Amino acid sequence: MSEKVLMKGNEAIAEAAIMAGCRHYFGYPITPQTEIAAYMSKRMPKVGGVFLQAESEIAAINMVIGVSATGKRVMTSSSSPGISLKSEGLSYLAGCDLPALVVNIQRGGPGLGGIQPAQSDYWQAVRAAGHGDFRRIVLAPASVQEMVELTFKGFDLADKYRMTTLILADGTMGQMMEPVSLDMGEVTATEKSWALTGTKEARKPNIVNSLYLQPENLEKMNRERYERYQKVEENEVMFEQYLMDDAEICLVAFGVTARVSKNAVDIARQNGVKAGMIRPVTLWPFPKAALRKAAEKVKAFVSVELSMGQMIEDVELAIRCQKPVLLCSRAGGMITTPDDVLAKINEANEIGG
Amino acid sequence: MSEKRFLFAGFGGQGILFTGKYLAYEGLLQGKEVSWLPSYGPEMRGGTANCSVIISDTSIGSPIITTHDVLIAMNLPSLDKFEPETVEGGKIFVDSSLIGRKVARTDVDAYYIPATQLASDKNLPGLANMIILGNVIRQTGVMDVADLARAMRKIVSERRQDMIDLNIKAIELGYNYQ
8 A cells, every 4th residue: 555645635636536537627716625726737737637727617617518528537626606606517517418527615605605614515516506307426525535535436436427426525624634545546447439539430420418409309318317317326325334233313424524423423422322323425326225224223313514404304305204303503614513413412312212 | 542632823924734734744654643624714814823633543533623632822812712722731832932921721731932032043034833843742742853854854845955954953942942
């Protein structure tokens, strides 16, 4: 294994993308993700790649569409308000079945909001960004090492299913440094017979397009696409369970709040309360089956989020509201403490009887 | 389980983030789990800056800390803000050339190092951060003084050997300060 190095989350994402064979980065600066662009501006010229600071987030995502259509690995990154601007492009990527990696290092919202960490783009990530019937794969790393691994894997998933992979992290994850191993192994090469690479008059031209004026055709496209999404739901769910074997209270948390929640679980257990945690790594596809299984055993759930309560709805849906689900929430750039989570665990323990 | 949580705090430009990064890298080279988390945003542009470093024998849960074992305060607002969040029995290091007051807590160990003055006297401009860190290393035993160079080489380019030497000289000065 290669020597571990100390890296910021943002830089680790950028380096992992280069290791994954991404040679095209388009972006526009915004706190707290600017280090991704800064790192790319230094590294891309050295590996024969393209770093381009576009005139806007909208321009950047459209450049991503263009490169992806040629079959090359490509990415863009931004923070919350910038992702809103990219929404149209995200829909066009889906409509054209183009793979891409998009990173959102979230900050508090709505509007310009603030620059401190938040997880309040959960809905935007798993549902909202972009019009029309489509899904995207959403990965939520909880360590700098996982930022490397999920970026690397994110490109593979995007290529395999011809979808956008969105890395959803927050300002804390982007700014913090942890030791990482950059030993990721070989890049998976995906055959892209659909790509626009020039026919050399040897084949029929490929067309990348999202316009289908005949409703019959558009419905057919959507149904085919959803068959692919079904495969993603069957094969690609990722989650981590922490002390769930005998747990009576199940925390559900992703990203940095999962780290905070882990501390709270440990303290709760020292106090004799059997807490555990399910940490979704894929926010879409959401680990519904794992939660449903947990619902058979635990007394109650606590959804821990840096938002006013967004993922909690997916938890309730997943368990079909069989058990109470409490919300432990901070918002606007404030961070949940282990004590906040512990208080909710105790409350859940009492409600659960 | 052994885990030590350090908080470095001062003005932007005092090398607060760099000092924390150096210590975190040393922890990594010792084979420990480490995390480094900065305050970020407008405060970096001339206001107060701080960063927390956790060095642990076991995997680190939350990288965000609400209390700390060791506080390095390089300006008065930092001491005012973070003194109360220091754990009982913790250690507070004060740059006494910039902070006029004493530590009010009686349940912590306080160390006063005139780091900025020493940096000026010994012609080590901008290295008050490393001088005070030298004393932290002595009082906490967080690293072996024989290993000062190895983490520095990871974060300062080899081409800046002069900077590596100056930083280590500053640490040694703080280490030996009585």
